[in-house]
Amino acid sequence: SAVISQKPSRDICQRGTSLTIQCQVDSQVTMMFWYRQQPGQSLTLIATANQGSEATYESGFVIDKFPISRPNLTFSTLTVSNMSPEDSSIYLCSANRGGGQETQYFGPGTRLLVL
Amino acid sequence: AQKITQTQPGMFVQEKEAVTLDCTYDTSDPSYGLFWYKQPSSGEMIFLIYQGSYDQQNATEGRYSLNFQKARKSANLVISASQLGDSAMYFCAMREGGGGFKTIFGAGTRLFVKA
Numbered sequence: 001s002a003v004i005s006q007k008p009s010r011d012i013c014q015r016g017t018s019l020t021i022q023c024q025v026d027s028q029v030t031m032m033f034w035y036r037q038q039p040g041q042s043l044t045l046i047a048t049a050n051q052g053s054e055a056t057y058e059s060g061f062v063i064d065k066f067p068i069s070r071p072n073l074t075f076s077t078l079t080v081s082n083m084s085p086e087d088s089s090i091y092l093c094s095a096n097r098g099g100g101q102e103t104q105y106f107g108p109g110t111r112l113l114v115l
Numbered sequence: 116a117q118k119i120t121q122t123q124p125g126m127f128v129q130e131k132e133a134v135t136l137d138c139t140y141d142t143s144d145p146s147y148g149l150f151w152y153k154q155p156s157s158g159e160m161i162f163l164i165y166q167g168s169y170d171q172q173n174a175t176e177g178r179y180s181l182n183f184q185k186a187r188k189s190a191n192l193v194i195s196a197s198q199l200g201d202s203a204m205y206f207c208a209m210r211e212g213g214g215g216f217k218t219i220f221g222a223g224t225r226l227f228v229k230a
Contacts, residue, residue, distance in 0.1 A: 033217060042206060043160075043220040058217075090158060094218075104150065104210070104218055106160035 004107035006093050012113045013083055020079045021110045023093030028073040030097055034066070037090040037109070046091075049076040083114045117142045119209050121221035128197045129229050135182070136192040136224045138207030149190040150208040150218065151181065153201075160206075166190060194226075202228045 003026040013019050023032065032049040047055040047068055055068035070076040080087050093107040118141040128134035140149065151163040166174045166181045174181045182191040194201055204225050210218040 031216075042222045045217055045219060048217055092160065094160075103162055103165065104208075105162070106152075109158050109160075111158070 004093055004095060004105055006091075006107040006110050008110060009108065010111040010113075012115060015084050015114055017083055018079055018081045019083065019112065020077050021091055021093070023076045023078070023095075023107055025074045025095050025105075028097075029095040030073075031095060032070060032076045033094040034068060034076070034078045035092040035094060035106075037092060039089070043092065046078070049078075080112065083112075085114050088112055088114045117144070117147075117209055117211050117219055119207055119219055119221035121207055121224050123224045124222075125225045125227065127227045127229060128194075130199060131196055133193060133195045134197055134226065136194070136205050136207075136226065138190045138192065138221060140188050140190060140207075140209050142188075142209065142211055144211040146211070148210045149181070149183070150210070151179070151190075151192045152206045152208060152220075154204040154206060154223075156203070163205075164192070197228045199228050199230060202226060 005024045007022045034046040035043040036046055037043050045058050046061045046066055047057040049055050049068050049070040051070045065081050067079045090109040090111050092109045094104055096104040120139045123137055147168045149166045153161040153163055164174050164176045164179045164181050166183045173183050178195045180193045204223045206223045207221040208218050210216055
């Protein structure tokens with residue numbers, strides 16, 4: 001199994017500021033993803049983090065608001081830019097090994113509250 | 116486009132009894148994977164069980180089994196001998212294509228186990 005850690009685990013931020021969330025996987029994985037879970041809701045995929053190239057964003061999410069980096073196979077960051085109270089959510093990093101490895105692992109999440 | 120539907124917002128079950136959580140899906144891709152995750156109040160996403168679209172047998176993992184009915188496009192989770200610790204949110208999820216592609220989630224079912 002892959003162990004995924006995220007930093008910070010939680011934060012309270014002021015509107016208009018930005019927060020960068022870090023995701024570290026303990027072994028090389030092929031695919032890394034960022035999800036958002038708004039209060040009482042399911043998980044919504046924000047983007048696929050691609051190593052060495054721009055992330056692939058889902059409908060409704062844009063790079064200017066959620067810039068993502070993935071400099072290597074085990075690390076990715078998600079920035080929530082120019083935050084508003086509507087960005088208050090849990091942000092989850094996820095990864096799988098690809099190539100027939102079915103299990104998709106999740107980090108513990110980052111709980112963000114924007115005031 | 117792929118779609119996952121969970122029609123039961125909440126379910127109650129008596130301790131030690133079995134419970135079935137419903138999940139239907141829609142995809143045009145012949146190759147896909149179906150997952151169930153448990154999310155307790157702590158927020159972590161716990162992988163429970165996986166079923167591949169080409170798997171001939173229903174997946175089982177301990178007290179969890181997946182009732183896969185391909186023609187009906189359903190992938191219900193059966194939990195046998197429910198325990199108080201099973202009280203949590205349960206999400207059905209689907210990934211199209213071969214290993215490594217994005218996974219989408221259903222709305223979830225909250226399970227309450229009564230003593």
